[in-house]
Amino acid sequence: MIARFVRLFADDPAFAALILGCAAAAAAALHLGVERWISGPLLALLLALAFTLVLRRDAVVRRREHAPRSTKNRPVG
Amino acid sequence: MTHAALLAGTSAFLASFVEFLEALTVVLAIGSVRGWRAPLAGTGLALVTLAALVTIARPALAWLATGPVRLAIGLLVLLFGMRWLRRAVQRSSGLRPLHDEAAEYEKTRTQFGPATRIGFDRLAALGAFQVVMIEGIEVAFIVAAIGAAPGLGPPAATGAAAALALVLVLGAALHRPIASIPENLLKFAVGVLLCAFGTFWTGEGLGAAWPGGDLALPALALFWLAVALGTVRLATATAAA
Numbered sequence: 001m002i003a004r005f006v007r008l009f010a011d012d013p014a015f016a017a018l019i020l021g022c023a024a025a026a027a028a029a030l031h032l033g034v035e036r037w038i039s040g041p042l043l044a045l046l047l048a049l050a051f052t053l054v055l056r057r058d059a060v061v062r063r064r065e066h067a068p069r070s071t072k073n074r075p076v077g
Numbered sequence: 078m079t080h081a082a083l084l085a086g087t088s089a090f091l092a093s094f095v096e097f098l099e100a101l102t103v104v105l106a107i108g109s110v111r112g113w114r115a116p117l118a119g120t121g122l123a124l125v126t127l128a129a130l131v132t133i134a135r136p137a138l139a140w141l142a143t144g145p146v147r148l149a150i151g152l153l154v155l156l157f158g159m160r161w162l163r164r165a166v167q168r169s170s171g172l173r174p175l176h177d178e179a180a181e182y183e184k185t186r187t188q189f190g191p192a193t194r195i196g197f198d199r200l201a202a203l204g205a206f207q208v209v210m211i212e213g214i215e216v217a218f219i220v221a222a223i224g225a226a227p228g229l230g231p232p233a234a235t236g237a238a239a240a241l242a243l244v245l246v247l248g249a250a251l252h253r254p255i256a257s258i259p260e261n262l263l264k265f266a267v268g269v270l271l272c273a274f275g276t277f278w279t280g281e282g283l284g285a286a287w288p289g290g291d292l293a294l295p296a297l298a299l300f301w302l303a304v305a306l307g308t309v310r311l312a313t314a315t316a317a318a
Contacts, residue, residue: 015159019152019159020152023148023152026280030283030285037287039280040277043280043285044280044300052304056312056315058172058312059311059312059315
């Protein structure tokens with residue numbers, strides 16, 4: 001069970017850090033005096049933005065993996 | 078029943094259904110090659126152990142409703158939910174192959190192979206026990222997290238119990254992998270609901286107030302559904318560009 005929880009972070013630490021960062025940003029907004037009823041939706045928007053960026057990165061990585069290899073540096077002969 | 082209770086019951090049902098379905102696939106695969114006695118004994122023992130664990134840990138559930146703990150639970154549900162939703166979006170947009178229960182069933186059958194000796198098959202019992210315990214503990218955690226708020230524990234527990242009953246009935250009736258159930262669609266729905274709960278609890282734990290109170294939960298579920306569908310389109314277009 002502990003291993004499963006550790007995996008939540010170990011699978012993709014950057015993704016987990018991004019989620020925690022969004023929560024920290026919402027906490028900072030509250031601390032700086034942003035209205036309480038704005039902070040909740042702000043958190044949701046930050047998380048959605050982070051999620052979209054991560055999925056976009058996944059798609060770019062996938063595209064690069066499947067792109068045809070360059071022939072520029074291929075040895076001749 | 079309030080919107081929050083209904084959503085808690087549905088979320089717990091769907092999440093538990095997916096987890097129990099994964100356990101069922103492995104138990105059925107083991108049973109089909111090594112006989113049914115040992116894997117059923119392992120499954121029964123795991124279910125009894127899980128019930129005992131949940132009963133012992135029950136007094137701790139009230140503690141889950143306190144502020145800082147709610148924040149921690151919210152973040153964990155969010156991590157769980159966003160991970161599930163990310164994988165579901167990746168599968169829907171072709172970035173990752175679809176999870177195939179039939180392939181998993183065949184893989185487990187090959188791994189275990191036919192029993193070679195007569196008597197109680199310990200390996201088969203242990204395999205079934207292990208998978209039911211792993212998936213069951215995950216269910217227990219999800220149910221505890223979803224039912225952390227006052228009044229949401231009973232609907233979450235009922236949802237999980239209904240999922241277990243349905244999976245047991247399906248397993249008894251079919252005796253083979255339930256490949257016809259669109260698992261990714263289920264995972265997509267569970268991811269959306271867990272993200273909604275995770276966002277809600279994290280916000281509450283931080284001290285934010287949600288416009289509309291509990292009504293924000295269904296609104297958050299719709300919000301995450303829109304985000305997920307949007308990212309499927311974005312990821313598909315980006316990967317194909």
